Amino acid sequence: MIGAIVYQLTRCLTPEQIRKSGFDAYFVDHTTGVYPQAASGMPFSAATLQSTGDAIADLFEDMAAEQKARLTYDNLLRLIDDPDVRDPIKFLREREIVHFQRFGEALRDVQENLDAKNYYAYNPSFDTGCVKRAKSASMQNQ
Numbered sequence: 145m146i147g148a149i150v151y152q153l154t155r156c157l158t159p160e161q162i163r164k165s166g167f168d169a170y171f172v173d174h175t176t177g178v179y180p181q182a183a184s185g186m187p188f189s190a191a192t193l194q195s196t197g198d199a200i201a202d203l204f205e206d207m208a209a210e211q212k213a214r215l216t217y218d219n220l221l222r223l224i225d226d227p228d229v230r231d232p233i234k235f236l237r238e239r240e241i242v243h244f245q246r247f248g249e250a251l252r253d254v255q256e257n258l259d260a261k262n263y264y265a266y267n268p269s270f271d272t273g274c275v276k277r278a279k280s281a282s283m284q285n286q
Contacts, residue, residue: 147178203251210244
């Protein structure tokens with residue numbers, strides 16, 4: 145959505161406005177097309193999306209991503225005074241807050257339903273045989 149807003153705001157700029165605004169380096173590479181990148185110029189990368197397969201680690205990562213997005217929207221709102229731009233950004237900011245809350249609820253559910261005796265001894269997403277081997281070993285020891 146932010147990319148679409150930037151495109152709407154820049155699509156009709158004159159070459160003089162492009163140079164004067166400092167948009168020229170971006171324009172040379174991308175015209176006014178939407179190219180996802182950070183304000184620093186760092187392009188979006190799939191490395192941004194961290195996933196481990198561990199429910200707790202992934203939920204913390206999701207919560208952190210929502211907070212970072214909320215902070216970005218906060219910073220944009222500090223710089224923008226046009227209501228037609230602010231309103232969708234405020235909506236996106238509110239959505240990040242709700243997502244953070246839902247991920248927090250999911251994290252609490254996961255934590256409350258852990259089998260504390262063995263959860264960290266194996267990764268349930270791929271070490272399912274560990275449970276069978278552990279049960280088998282304990283039965284043999286009896």
